[in-house]
Amino acid sequence: SSQAGMDFSDDQVVLNSESLEVRLEKLRETYKNGKTRSSAWRKTQLKAILKLLRENEDEIYKALDDDLGKPRVETYRDEIGVLVKSLNFALSSLDKWMSPKSGRIPLLFFPASGEVVPEPLGLVLIFSSWNFPLNLALEPVIGAISAGNTVVLKPSELAPSCSSFLANTIPWYLDNDAIKVIEGGPDVGAQLLEHKWDKIFFTGNPRVGRIVMTAAAKHLTPVTLELGGKCPAIVDSHLSSSNLKVAVDRIAWGKWGTCAGQTCASVDYVLVEEKLAPTLIELLKKTLKKFQCEDPKNVARVVNKRHFLRLTNLLQDPGVRDSIVHGGSQDEAKLLIEPTILLDPPLEAEIMTEEIFGPLLPVITVKSIDESIEFINQRPKPLALYAFTNDENLKKRVVSQTSSGSVTFNDVIVHLVCDELPFGGVGQSGFGKYHGKYSFDTFSHGKGVLRRSFLIEIGPRFPPWNDFKLAF
Ligand code: NAD
Secondary structure (H helix, E strand, O other), X not given: OOOOOOOOHHHOOOOOHHHHHHHHHHHHHHHXXXXXXXXXXXXXXXXXXXXXXXXXXXXXXXXXXXXXXXXHHHHHHHHHHHHHHHHHHHHHHHHHHHOOEEEOOOHHHOOEEEEEEEEEOOEEEEEOOOOOOOHHHHHHHHHHHHOOOEEEEEOOOOOHHHHHHHHHHHHHHOXXXXXXXXOOOHHHHHHHHOOOOOEEEEEOOHHHHHHHHHHHHHOOOOEEEEOOOOOEEEEOOOOOHHHHHHHHHHHHHHHHOOHHHOOOOOOOEEEEEHHHHXXXXXXXXXXXXXXXXXXXXXXXXXXXXHHHHHHHHHOOOHHHHHOEEEOOOEEOOOOEEOOEEEEOOOXXXXXXXOOOOOOEEEEEEEOOHHHHHHHHHOOOOOOEEEEEOOOHHHHHHHHHHOOOOEEEEOOOOHHHHOOOOOEOOXXXXXXXXXXXXXXXXXXXXXXXXXXXOOOOOOOOOOOOOOXXXXXX
């Protein structure tokens, strides 16, 4: 039975800095008393998150519908399903992750042994974003708990139903002495940043990422920044027509079938040789029809008015407006923007200089595939890079001649659910990585431990120095 909706207003009031410090001090004490270190405690908390998800499925659908008009299938797949998968993976791997890994020691120190012992960092702060408001909040929490830390989670205020869902349910399921949700917007975020943390894990945009990193520097707090950027998809002209159809379905799914393009690893734009562009656009239109994307039941809406205006403004530029080859209509009251395809909008327009983060898809033509690689290299390093091709040589070049958080061939976004691949950015798309064991490592310190014995001292180690010792 659901316990969401119970009042935990104590955790939601605007922060009074004294009471905040008291609450943080309690969490630090919990950490110090060692409670979070046992694998039993960690597993109990991970299982409690599973229970929370299982027992509140209906509230979750409702919260995602309130905040983003997210279709239930997307909510199950991207929020509940992915988290259940990650929790089960963490539960089955935890003992292995926690066990020390041996490190070889030079013979010079024989007899000796070495190991890397993972230790928790302490009290960690997690800021999450609104587009996958449960997933992006709880996925790092799974890592932080697995690694044995105490946690403060600040969900995004732009997904208020999900934020209050987390604030209301977490105290019922998880250990309140170790895990707290603090709700609020940038002001609360700024207040939290004044305090000393042992790690800050931030998902959001690069502008706020800079604020976080600046605040963290004051206390020498390590940070992970999961940021965004413009993720390109290259489509090779040599694909067979059946492969091309698969490519188009997957691109359309990545743009309109995952939070209406409000996804950090969504396809931001497509790069294609001029000769293939007309076919590609026709196929994209057909796919939109097939997916019934004109029906709001099948596509999430834009999160709020500010983002709606940001997106519709991108289409205001006359050059951009003229480049629309499909869609473009808007319904401000319902926060809906029709899936929109653009062909060669001006490259200096904002739609091509800023991350789009919405249901607009520019198709950019190039003279040759080589030009695509140059195009990507002239811009900030993306979070993800996609290429649809069977050309092994091109695949090699994409991997070795470009830089991005990750590369996926012949699909989009699905790398995010591969537990054994790290997820994270590089350059402007952020730094640090998580998911699976990488989450555990992100919230741990790998402590090198060298064990020597009192036996044997090899070589002339001690002064006084002489030429013989130098030669040795
Ligand atoms: P945002 O940076 O506005 O907000 C992120 C978090 O920071 C929120 O919790 C917010 O309340 C807080 N915040 C905002 N301003 C703050 C301030 N001045 N001081 C302290 N805290 C503050 O980002 P957003 O709009 O929620 O997310 C969109 C961006 O996030 C996009 O760029 C997207 O690509 C990126 N993103 C990245 C990933 C990833 O995993 N790499 C995932 C989702 C989104």
